[in-house]
Amino acid sequence: MARILGIRLLRLIATLFAVTFLSFIMTSLLPGDPAVAILGQDAIQNEALLEEVREDLGLNDPIPVRYWNWLTDAAQGDLGESYINAGQDVSQVIRDRVPVTAQLAIMAIILAVLMAIPLGVIGAYREGRWQDTTTSAAVQVALSVPNFIIGIFLIWLFAVQLGWLPASNWNRLSDGVWDNLRTSIMPATALAMTQMAIFSRLVRSDMIATLRENFILAARAKGLKDRYILMRHALRPSSLSLMTIIGINFGALLGGTVVIETLFAIPGLGFRLINAISQRDILVIQGITVFVAVVYVLVNTAVDLLYTVIDPRIRRS
Amino acid sequence: MSETFDTPDVQRAESTATQAVIEPPAAEPASTTKPGEKPRRARPHEIFRDMPLLVKISAVWLILVVFGAIYAKLDQSVFGGALPLQDPNLQTNNFNSETGDFGTGEPLESPSTSHWLGTDALARDTFSRILHGGWVSLIVAGTAAGFGVIVGGLLGSLVGFVRGRTENVIMSLIDVILAFPALILLLALVSIFEVRSLALISIVIGVLSIPAYTRVSRAISLAISQREFVLAARAIGTKPRTILFREIIPNVLPTVLAYALVAAAFVVVVEGSLSFLGLSVQLPQSTWGNMINQARRDIRLNIAQVFWPSLALSLTVLALNQVGDFFQRRFAVRDSAL
Numbered sequence: 001m002a003r004i005l006g007i008r009l010l011r012l013i014a015t016l017f018a019v020t021f022l023s024f025i026m027t028s029l030l031p032g033d034p035a036v037a038i039l040g041q042d043a044i045q046n047e048a049l050l051e052e053v054r055e056d057l058g059l060n061d062p063i064p065v066r067y068w069n070w071l072t073d074a075a076q077g078d079l080g081e082s083y084i085n086a087g088q089d090v091s092q093v094i095r096d097r098v099p100v101t102a103q104l105a106i107m108a109i110i111l112a113v114l115m116a117i118p119l120g121v122i123g124a125y126r127e128g129r130w131q132d133t134t135t136s137a138a139v140q141v142a143l144s145v146p147n148f149i150i151g152i153f154l155i156w157l158f159a160v161q162l163g164w165l166p167a168s169n170w171n172r173l174s175d176g177v178w179d180n181l182r183t184s185i186m187p188a189t190a191l192a193m194t195q196m197a198i199f200s201r202l203v204r205s206d207m208i209a210t211l212r213e214n215f216i217l218a219a220r221a222k223g224l225k226d227r228y229i230l231m232r233h234a235l236r237p238s239s240l241s242l243m244t245i246i247g248i249n250f251g252a253l254l255g256g257t258v259v260i261e262t263l264f265a266i267p268g269l270g271f272r273l274i275n276a277i278s279q280r281d282i283l284v285i286q287g288i289t290v291f292v293a294v295v296y297v298l299v300n301t302a303v304d305l306l307y308t309v310i311d312p313r314i315r316r317s
Numbered sequence: 318m319s320e321t322f323d324t325p326d327v328q329r330a331e332s333t334a335t336q337a338v339i340e341p342p343a344a345e346p347a348s349t350t351k352p353g354e355k356p357r358r359a360r361p362h363e364i365f366r367d368m369p370l371l372v373k374i375s376a377v378w379l380i381l382v383v384f385g386a387i388y389a390k391l392d393q394s395v396f397g398g399a400l401p402l403q404d405p406n407l408q409t410n411n412f413n414s415e416t417g418d419f420g421t422g423e424p425l426e427s428p429s430t431s432h433w434l435g436t437d438a439l440a441r442d443t444f445s446r447i448l449h450g451g452w453v454s455l456i457v458a459g460t461a462a463g464f465g466v467i468v469g470g471l472l473g474s475l476v477g478f479v480r481g482r483t484e485n486v487i488m489s490l491i492d493v494i495l496a497f498p499a500l501i502l503l504l505a506l507v508s509i510f511e512v513r514s515l516a517l518i519s520i521v522i523g524v525l526s527i528p529a530y531t532r533v534s535r536a537i538s539l540a541i542s543q544r545e546f547v548l549a550a551r552a553i554g555t556k557p558r559t560i561l562f563r564e565i566i567p568n569v570l571p572t573v574l575a576y577a578l579v580a581a582a583f584v585v586v587v588e589g590s591l592s593f594l595g596l597s598v599q600l601p602q603s604t605w606g607n608m609i610n611q612a613r614r615d616i617r618l619n620i621a622q623v624f625w626p627s628l629a630l631s632l633t634v635l636a637l638n639q640v641g642d643f644f645q646r647r648f649a650v651r652d653s654a655l
Binding site: 014015018019022023026027029140141143144145146148149152153155156160250251252254255256258259262263273274277278280285289292293296297300 | 489492493494496497498499500501502504505506507508509582586589590593594595596609613616617620623627630631632634635638639
């Protein structure tokens with residue numbers, strides 16, 4: 001176990017270095033001179049002043065040195081100050097917006113799992129019959145409609161036609177749970193649908209395999225009720241790959257929040273990233289990209305480890 | 318909208334591929350080939366006949382989309398608008414200086430014989446814009462599949478066959494790229510470029526597609542490299558390079574091509590999302606994503622203009638998934654029967 005942990009940790013560190021380096025390099029390639037961005041277009045004639053600012057920012061150092069300086073700052077939570085919006089601390093921007101995106105992502109995963117498990121279980125239990133065919137067809141459709149389209153049609157139905165929910169905007173959790181829920185339920189549902197489809201397909205196929213095992217036959221022979229067998233005996237062994245896929249799909253979800261936050265005008269990380277891209281706000285793009293990538297890597301490692309804890313077979317091999 | 322692009326489909330393709338190759342199928346399909354006779358490759362119409370109804374409809378839809386897109390492009394570039402299709406960027410209510418009159422079109426028209434799917438907020442013909450949008454999806458998905466199959470497929474087949482240090486180095490690189498959430502990486506890359514042409518978007522998405530293809534084809538190549546015919550080829554002293562090109566790659570290819578269809582579904586969604594965010598090919602070139610984005614602003618007046626491009630996008634994704642799944646199942650059986 002200690003050995004596995006050690007190897008995982010080493011791999012994690014290597015991946016983190018690689019990921020941060022790649023993000024750093026990419027955003028260093030962004031066009032536009034930070035010195036001009038700071039001083040304004042008027043300073044473009046004043047080469048000496050521009051040079052001084054560049055020197056001051058360390059932009060004249062070779063890339064590895066710049067990366068190292070940036071990394072040591074970043075590790076201490078300092079991602080620099082936006083060149084475009086003077087005085088805006090990038091770490092602070094991220095800190096302000098993480099709760100919103102995190103809430104959306106977590107709600108989406110919970111919704112997706114809550115919908116996926118019954119659908120998958122029904123599909124497996126009634127394999128090949130009409131219940132299976134209908135749920136599979138619904139799942140196929142959910143899998144094929146991109147989340148922003150689901151979002152638009154949710155807005156059309158619940159905000160425009162029925163007037164039940166606001167079409168955009170965001171109330172923070174601190175504004176009250178109900179107010180928050182009114183603004184978060186549609187975006188979370190839009191995000192959840194694709195995940196739901198992926199999860200339920202997985203639960204269905206894993207469950208079908210589990211239901212053919214001998215211990216299920218034994219449980220049936222004991223005269224246990226089907227519902228009890230499904231929920232108590234079959235679900236747990238069938239949910240192992242569900243856990244991994246949740247981890248893997250977390251990245252897709254973070255990508256999805258960019259689109260959904262933009263659609264619903266939600267002040268999360270994704271919406272800020274899109275704004276930063278249109279403003280060419282280099283450090284904000286860099287900060288958010290690195291942050292999201294690091295979170296994604298950490299979540300995946302955590303899921304991997306959790307998997308090892310839950311399933312003793314992996315631990316021993 | 319999951320995933321360069323490490324889709325759950327990558328995982329699925331990886332696992333089905335390995336399973337299919339390693340485990341013999343429960344029941345082999347009845348074979349009509351006599352011993353000694355070379356198994357005949359199935360002709361296209363035979364494959365079509367074997368498809369379930371939904372997959373048939375999907376295949377027909379995909380063919381329609383491809384022809385529609387090519388027709389629209391031909392009309393625009395080769396025939397200069399002489400083919401019967403409206404100009405996708407003509408605002409039909411505009412003042413015409415030649416006739417001295419305003420156009421007869423109106424914004425947000427309902428479907429009619431002159432505008433099959435109505436007009437958008439700028440009184441442009443929606444049907445024509447959807448066909449032209451299909452061209453963007455076609456090119457982006459096609460380039461991604463090209464990059465994926467050629468570069469990713471070769472790389473994966475190679476490392477799955479030679480193993481050793483090459484495999485470790487290449488797969489670590491691949492893992493780093495897959496360690497990014499796909500859309501975030503794509504956004505960061507796309508934001509580097511000030512002018513976003515169709516070629517640029519296609520190439521960026523294409524390059525980002527390589528890692529997933531590499532993983533899929535490596536998994537298949539690993540399994541195939543352990544098969545008896547590869548052992549036999551080694552035993553008679555065939556050069557490794559010849560084994561790679563004559564034995565491994567021809568057997569990896571069908572599964573990778575089937576994966577390409579499923580991956581194309583993902584690419585179409587990714588390009589749609591990028592267009593929706595206004596970061597794909599620039600206006601006035603219509604794409605399904607930017608049509609949806611423009612139309613959603615008038616959602617209180619008219620939902621139809623959101624509906625048509627959404628339908629085109631979703632049906633195409635659904636069709637690609639269906640046809641891709643069909644071929645993945647088909648080749649899985651074929652492989653195991655080898």
